[in-house]
Amino acid sequence: MAKARATSPAPSDPASLSQRPRTLITLADGSILDRTEGEEDTTIRPAKYGIGDDAGLAIRSTALRTASILRETGETKIEVKLELDGSGKSAINTGVGFFDHMLTLLARHSLIDLTVQASGDLHVDAHHTVEDVGICFGRALAQALGDKAGIRRYGSATLPMDETLATAAVDLCGRPFCVWKADVPLESLGAFSSTLAEEFWRAVSSSGAFALHVVVHHGRNTHHIIEAIFKATARALREAVELDPRSPGVPSTKGVL
Secondary structure: OOOOOOOOOOOOOHHHHOOOOEEEEEOOOOOEEEEEOOOOOEEEOHHHHOOOOOOOOOOOHHHOOEEEEEEEOOOEEEEEEEEOOOOOOEEEEOOOHHHHHHHHHHHHHHOOEEEEEEEEOOOOOOHHHHHHHHHHHHHHHHHHHOOOOOEOOEEEEEEEEOOEEEEEEEEOOOOOEEEEEOOOOOOEEOOEEOOHHHHHHHHHHHHHOOEEEEEEEEOOOHHHHHHHHHHHHHHHHHHHHOEOOOOOOOOOOOOOO
16 A cells, blocks of 8 residues: 655645645545646545545545446347446346356455346246356446546456356456356256356357456266356456555556456
8 A cells, every 4th residue: 555645735634625626536445536637646534534525635526436228129128237336236137047146146255236127038038147147247347447547447256156266357458258178968957057157158258348367177976066166257357347455547557448
């Protein structure tokens, strides 16, 4: 954590704060990343500096990393809302029980607050619904990330689920690419065909414009394999979207992602 600067104006002095453009970003631990033009970034604690009382400070709406996507086709109607700096809360309703379970796990382990409301042609099968939710979730991620300034960009996780071991690695690079090395047994879990796990994550990677590598090292139970994939990818996303107080710029030598 950066140390407070002795030469900086006191945070409790609204007049001095108003002299320079300033952006305050809420981090996952509740602290505030202070980005003031012409000065080094500083991480501060709301309780210490009285954010929200007489300090004259406010989090600008542009600093909130949220997104809302509505997509309607002849096959599905999908609404996805998310907040990257959340606590893992979720409200999921896709009409596909196992898929709802996986999306709830995704929110919980990524700490992304997620709302999904979906209706689709389930009288056919769940394919269109699952794929289109993936498209909307990927677009929402891209929208919430904005120019990606200050994010860690990369994330990875290796996660066990009983007899299963899965790894997911993410690069929020702006280039869609999905490598899927997972031998998932062909099985229906309620209305969810096991093949739809790959369809979902390929749609997320493509519409979210990021690289995703999924490897299942070993496993037998279909439920465990898919759940390990969702949890590992959630953990990888959690790391990749997290703000890095040591690196406020775009994490690329090109200067853009």
